[in-house]
Each structure stands twice: as C-alpha cells, then as structure tokens.
Amino acid sequence: MLASIKTNSLTNEGQKLGMMYFRVAIILFGAQLLMGLIAAIQFLVPGFLFEIFDFSVARMVHINALVVWMLYAMIGSVYMMITDETGVETVGIKLGKLGFWVLTAAVTVVVLVYIFVQVGAGTEASIWLIHEGREYIEAPRWADIGIVVVVLIFYWNVFASYMAGKQTGIMTVMVANLMALAGLYLAGMFFTDNISMDQFWWWWVIHLWVEATWEVFVGTLAAYALIRLIGAKREIVEMWLWIEVLMLFGSGVLGMGHHYFWIGTPEYWWEIGALFSALEPVPLIAMFVHVLYDWGKEQGMAHGRGEEGNVVTNGPAMAWIVTNAFGNFLGAGVWGFFHTLPQVNIYTHGTQFTAAHGHLAFFGAYATILIGMMYYGVQKAHGVERMAMNFKSKMGIFLITFGVLGMTVALTIAGYEQVLVERAELGGTWNAFFIAQELPWYIQAQLWRTIMGVVTLVGFIYLVWDLLTIGKESQKEEV
Amino acid sequence: MAKKNVSVWTSIPFWRRSAAWVTGFAVMLLIWLSFDTLGQISMGTDEDLKAGTTKRVPAPTVINYNIDYKMDKKRGSEVPVIGAKEPFFGKEWSVEEAADLLHLGKLTSQAKNCMNCHTLLGNGAYFAPDLTKSWLDPMWSATGPMQAMTGKPTKEEAMAEFLINPSQYPTHARMMPNLGITAEEAVGLVAFLKHMSSIDTNGFPRNFSKTVDQFKVGGTNAR
Numbered sequence: 060m061l062a063s064i065k066t067n068s069l070t071n072e073g074q075k076l077g078m079m080y081f082r083v084a085i086i087l088f089g090a091q092l093l094m095g096l097i098a099a100i101q102f103l104v105p106g107f108l109f110e111i112f113d114f115s116v117a118r119m120v121h122i123n124a125l126v127v128w129m130l131y132a133m134i135g136s137v138y139m140m141i142t143d144e145t146g147v148e149t150v151g152i153k154l155g156k157l158g159f160w161v162l163t164a165a166v167t168v169v170v171l172v173y174i175f176v177q178v179g180a181g182t183e184a185s186i187w188l189i190h191e192g193r194e195y196i197e198a199p200r201w202a203d204i205g206i207v208v209v210v211l212i213f214y215w216n217v218f219a220s221y222m223a224g225k226q227t228g229i230m231t232v233m234v235a236n237l238m239a240l241a242g243l244y245l246a247g248m249f250f251t252d253n254i255s256m257d258q259f260w261w262w263w264v265i266h267l268w269v270e271a272t273w274e275v276f277v278g279t280l281a282a283y284a285l286i287r288l289i290g291a292k293r294e295i296v297e298m299w300l301w302i303e304v305l306m307l308f309g310s311g312v313l314g315m316g317h318h319y320f321w322i323g324t325p326e327y328w329w330e331i332g333a334l335f336s337a338l339e340p341v342p343l344i345a346m347f348v349h350v351l352y353d354w355g356k357e358q359g360m361a362h363g364r365g366e367e368g369n370v371v372t373n374g375p376a377m378a379w380i381v382t383n384a385f386g387n388f389l390g391a392g393v394w395g396f397f398h399t400l401p402q403v404n405i406y407t408h409g410t411q412f413t414a415a416h417g418h419l420a421f422f423g424a425y426a427t428i429l430i431g432m433m434y435y436g437v438q439k440a441h442g443v444e445r446m447a448m449n450f451k452s453k454m455g456i457f458l459i460t461f462g463v464l465g466m467t468v469a470l471t472i473a474g475y476e477q478v479l480v481e482r483a484e485l486g487g488t489w490n491a492f493f494i495a496q497e498l499p500w501y502i503q504a505q506l507w508r509t510i511m512g513v514v515t516l517v518g519f520i521y522l523v524w525d526l527l528t529i530g531k532e533s534q535k536e537e538v
Numbered sequence: 539m540a541k542k543n544v545s546v547w548t549s550i551p552f553w554r555r556s557a558a559w560v561t562g563f564a565v566m567l568l569i570w571l572s573f574d575t576l577g578q579i580s581m582g583t584d585e586d587l588k589a590g591t592t593k594r595v596p597a598p599t600v601i602n603y604n605i606d607y608k609m610d611k612k613r614g615s616e617v618p619v620i621g622a623k624e625p626f627f628g629k630e631w632s633v634e635e636a637a638d639l640l641h642l643g644k645l646t647s648q649a650k651n652c653m654n655c656h657t658l659l660g661n662g663a664y665f666a667p668d669l670t671k672s673w674l675d676p677m678w679s680a681t682g683p684m685q686a687m688t689g690k691p692t693k694e695e696a697m698a699e700f701l702i703n704p705s706q707y708p709t710h711a712r713m714m715p716n717l718g719i720t721a722e723e724a725v726g727l728v729a730f731l732k733h734m735s736s737i738d739t740n741g742f743p744r745n746f747s748k749t750v751d752q753f754k755v756g757g758t759n760a761r
Contacts (some may be wrong), residue, residue: 114665255595324661
C-alpha cells in the first residue's frame with residue numbers, strides 16, 4: 060500500500076509536485092476533522108480538555124487546517140494542469156519544489172506553536188511569533204511573509220509556463236484569478252487598534268477569497284476537469300467559464316456588502332450587500348446546470364456515434380465533481396441566501412446559522428472538487444486509462460457527504476433556536492446566550508452534529524484508504 | 539474556432555469582454571465605496587468627543603465617558619449614546635494614556651485568541667457570548683451578579699478581576715479558561731471592550747437595551 064504513495068508513472072515534474080501537495084493536503088484534512096471533533100465534544104462536555112486544550116485552540120487549528128489543506132490542494136491541482144494546458148513542462152520547477160518544502164516546514168512549525176504555546180502575552184511579539192488571533196488568518200506575521208514568498212514562487216511557475224506555452228482560455232482565467240487571490244492576502248497583514256478597520260480589511264481577504272476568487276478557481280478547475288474526465292468540448296467549456304467569471308465577480312465582489320452590515324460601517328452597505336449577495340447563487344445554479352448538461356451531452360453523443368459504455372474516464376473524480384456542482388449551489392448558494400438579507404441577518408449574525416453555512420459551503424464548494432482532483436492525480440500517477448468507483452470510493456463519498464449534510468442540518472436547527480430565543484426573544488446578552496445554549500433543543504442539535512461529525516470521519520478513513528489503493532487496483536484490472 | 543460565429547451569444551470574445559467589463563466595474567465601485575467607508579470608520583478625536591460630534595468609531599478617550607445603547611426612533615434601531623464623563627478605573631485617562639491602553643487591549647484580544655470562542659462585532663466563534671456590547675451587559679451592572687461575585691465595587695474592576703481569574707468565577711458549566719491575562723492586560727481588555735461598545739453597529743445586536751431594562755426590574759432575563 061505504501062508503495063502506491065510513490066508517484067511511479069508520472070514523468071511530468073509539475074504533476075509530481077502536485078501529488079506532493081495533495082499528500083500534505085489530505086493529512087491536514089484529517090487534522091481538521093479531529094480538531095472539529097474535539098471542539099464539537101466541548102459543546103456537549105464543557106470540562107473536556109478544559110485548560111489543557113481549550114475550545115479556542117481546537118477551533119483555531121480546525122479552521123486553519125481547513126484553509127491550509129485547501130490552499131495545498133489548490134496549488135496541487137494547478138501543478139496537475141499546467142502542462143496539460145500549456146503544453147510545456149512547468150518553468151522553474153526546482154524553485155517550486157524548494158517552495159513546497161519551505162512551506163511545509165513553516166506550516167508544521169506554526170501548527171506545533173498553535174498546539175503547544177496556544178496563547179501569548181499582549182505584545183507585538185505574540186502577533187509576530189505565535190498567532191494573530193484573527194479568525195481564519197491566524198498565521199503569525201513571520202509565517203505570513205513566508206507564505207507570500209512561497210506563493211510568489213508558485214505564481215512564477217504558473218505565469219512563466221503560461222507565457223512559454225499555449226495560452227488557453229482556462230489558463231488565462233487561472234493566471235489572472237491567481238494574481239488576485241494571492242494579492243488579497245496582503246490585505247490581512249497589518250495590525251490596527253480600530254476593530255472596525257480591522258474587520259473591514261479582514262473581509263477583503265476572507266470574502267474576496269471564498270465568495271469571489273476561490274469560486275472562480277473552482278469554475279476553472281471544473282472546466283479543466285470536464286475536458287479531461289468526459290472529453291467535453293473546449294470551446295463550450297471556455298465560453299461557460301467566461302460567463303461564470305462574469306456572474307461570479309459581478310455578484311461576489313460587491314456581495315462583500317453583506318459583511319459590512321454590523322461592524323461599524325455605514326448603512327448603505329445594507330442595500331448593496333443585500334442586492335449583490337442575493338445574486339450570488341445565480342452563477343452557482345449555472346455551474347450546476349453546466350456540469351450535468353455537458354455530461355449528458357457527451358454521453359448522448361457517444362451513444363450517437365454507436366459507442367457503448369461510459370464517457371467518464373474517472374468515476375470517483377467525476378462523482379466528486381458532480382457533488383461539487385450541487386454542493387456549491389446548496390451550501391454556498393441556498394444556505395448563504397438564507398441569512399444574507401440584513402433584515403434576517405441582524406438576528407442570525409454570529410449564531411450557529413453561520414456555522415451551518417460555513418460547513419456546507421466549504422465542503423460543497425471546495426472540499427468536493429479538490430478531492431475530485433486528488434482522484435484525478437491518482438489516476439495519472441498510476442497511468443491508468445479508466446478508473447471506476449469501487450466499494451471504498453462509494454463509502455467515502457457517501458459517508459462524507461451524508462455526514463456534512465447531517466452536521467449542517469443539526470447546526471441549522473441549533474442556529475434557528477439561537478436566533479429565536481437568544482436574539483429575538485432575549486436580546487443577545489450574556490444570560491440570553493447561555494439560556495439558549497442550555498435549552499434541550501440546542502443540546503440535541505449539538506449531539507447530532509457530533510454524531511454526524513463521526514460519520515464524516517469514518518467516511519474520511521474510507522477516502523484515504525481508497526486514495527492509497529485505487530490506483531494500484533485499477534492498474535491490475537487494466538493489465 | 540475557424541468557423542464564423544453564428545450568434546453573439548456563443549461568441550467567446552463577447553463573453554470574455556463582458557466578464558472583464560463587469561468585473562472591472564464591480565471592483566471600481568467597491569474601491570470607491572471603500573474610500574468613503576474608510577473615512578467614516580476611522581477613529582474620531584478627543585475634540586470630537588468634547589464637542590459632542592458623533593463618530594461611528596469614537597476616539598480611545600471615549601473610555602472616560604458614560605456609554606448607553608438607546609433606541610433611536612428615526613433609525614429604527616438602538617444606537618450608542620455617549621453621555622457625561624465618568625471615571626474609568628478611578629481616573630480620567632489622557633489622550634496618550636487612553637490610546638496606549640486601547641492598543642494594549644486590542645493586542646491582548648488577539649494574543650489571547652478571544653475571537654476563537656467569542657464573537658466580536660458578531661464575527662468569530664460561537665462558543666461564548668458576543669462581546670460587541672459586553673460593556674453594557676446587565677451581568678456587570680451594579681444590580682447584576684458579577685460585581686458581588688468578584689467583590690469589586692465597579693463594573694470595570696469586576697470585569698478585570700474576572701478576566702484575570704475566569705475559572706474562579708464560573709456562571710455556567712461552560713467556563714472561560716485561565717489565559718494568563720495580567721492585571722495590566724486586563725485593564726487594557728476592559729478599555730477595548732468599553733471602546734467597542736461605543737461603535738455604531740447599525741443596531742446590532744438588536745433588543746440588547748430592551749433586555750437591560752427588563753433585567754433591572756427583574757424581568758424575564760434575570761433567571
């Protein structure tokens with residue numbers, strides 16, 4: 060089994076590096092789930108690891124592992140596609156490999172400091188060396204600078220290969236979007252005493268990542284994957300990609316307003332945020348329709364040509380990409396729309412409603428397609444023509460999807476109770492918070508969240524097992 | 539494509555241009571609005587406070603004033619109301635002292651990772667109460683339980699004492715852990731919280747002031 064970790068059939072250096080990124084990503088994904096489980100238990104058993112490994116630590120590692128594993132898998136996916144799209148070997152690959160090791164060493168140090176140092180004194184040194192205490196972008200300042208350097212190397216790899224090779228529409232969107240994605244990180248790298256100013260710029264990173272540039276990234280990956288997995292026609296896929304860019308940026312950039320309702324910013328963001336963020340689900344519907352339509356069309360055309368069998372050359376990858384198409388719409392679109400209007404958001408802001416949306420959106424929009432890309436990488440690494448779903452792949456996708464959906468529903472119910480009791484009825488004070496937290500309905504919801512978290516973890520174990528074995532098994536079958 | 543496009547709706551250059559124009563327009567509008575917003579949320583000055591000029595984010599010396607959160611009929615929501623001067627930890631803080639104190643408090647709030655249990659301005663984690671208006675929470679008022687519990691005569695001293703030894707004063711099974719907050723840092727944190735309660739958050743959290751009144755007369759919130 061361990062031999063299959065080696066990328067034996069790959070000759071392309073960029074793709075080998077992509078596989079290295081995938082491996083770290085899946086380890087961090089596991090860390091994310093374990094930390095989530097600890098935090099979930101702490102809701103039910105308040106004394107669990109109290110003053111040893113507190114909720115704040117578990118939660119910080121939970122969301123940081125999430126962000127970092129996704130960035131790793133995103134970088135990995137780009138290295139997988141560079142040569143396929145440009146037709147040239149990745150330019151500056153040696154530097155790229157060095158960047159990988161520097162980044163991985165830095166991530167390891169950061170996580171160890173999070174876990175063992177946990178908090179610092181109220182000084183600048185803590186912000187530079189331990190963590191910044193700003194949700195999602197907690198990485199200490201030294202690591203921020205390191206991340207910027209490594210990302211610049213990665214961007215050089217992508218940009219130089221793009222300039223040296225073919226400049227496809229997919230790659231053009233990728234290069235432009237990655238520049239915005241990387242540049243936005245800079246908006247989160249400063250300290251201010253003004254908490255409103257702090258959160259204003261903090262959202263430039265968080266929102267313009269997950270509701271704009273990451274979404275366009277997903278659209279670009281899906282376009283590439285459709286060509287590779289079902290042989291979709293490039294002209295159609297690229298035209299759709301431009302339409303998606305138009306709609307995603309057209310709604311997502313000003314959709315930022317929905318984070319500026321209550322942080323001290325002026326009231327005009329109510330109207331701007333409501334209007335543009337209400338439009339945000341539209342491109343997500345379009346992406347869903349696009350994936351299913353193209354699949355049906357390619358399958359139908361294959362039948363028309365008298366070909367038997369499935370047009371999909373990688374079953375598990377395609378299954379995850381279809382889950383992405385629907386999960387993105389459901390998690391980011393529907394669950395986001397639930398609480399995006401200010402009239403609703405004044406009661407839902409800062410409740411488990413947000414957590415419910417966060418879980419389904421990060422999973423549906425990002426985790427799914429990145430796992431799909433990992434399966435695609437495994438297929439390439441083993442040089443197999445066709446890779447079909449087996450029992451482990453099915454258990455993996457079913458249990459993870461079912462688990463995350465279950466967590467989302469449970470958290471939505473918890474959030475609903477919180478909105479009505481803590482916010483609408485009691486006004487959101489200290490006592491109001493705890494009265495809502497201690498109601499049986501809330502506790503039941505948290506219990507179900509934890510159970511569904513365990514289901515997700517079991518699915519994850521199947522997923523890893525499958526990723527480690529499916530390549531070899533498919534190889535044997537093909538021989 | 540070698541073939542001429544039949545319709546503009548299937549033309550890649552058309553959609554590429556449209557995407558560029560729409561994105562460019564959205565970004566320009568965002569930048570323009572951001573300039574306006576940054577002006578409105580930059581901190582006011584001590585002179586503004588003295589003159590009674592309303593700022594969305596007041597100067598650090600707001601800690602020298604009484605702060606209330608009252609329903610504004612015209613806006614349809616509660617807004618912070620800065621009242622008469624009152625001592626903060628038994629004294630009036632100069633412009634420099636207040637700024638230094640707020641700086642220490644904000645740094646401490648990040649170093650101690652408040653945001654990964656609490657929400658600040660509604661953002662953060664959902665494991666502990668929202669801190670946006672915690673300075674105004676009835677728990678800390680003269681009639682609330684925390685001053686008696688910590689044995690401190692003022693709101694600010696009770697809050698500081700709690701922050702230094704949180705697990706000594708449990709109110710619920712879910713407790714705040716001891717984070718090694720020093721006495722000096724605790725004063726900074728309380729200043730940070732008091733300053734945050736003076737920020738105009740467009741009425742978030744809603745109904746907070748209503749329950750404060752209910753609490754005072756032994757209403758539904760005082761269980």
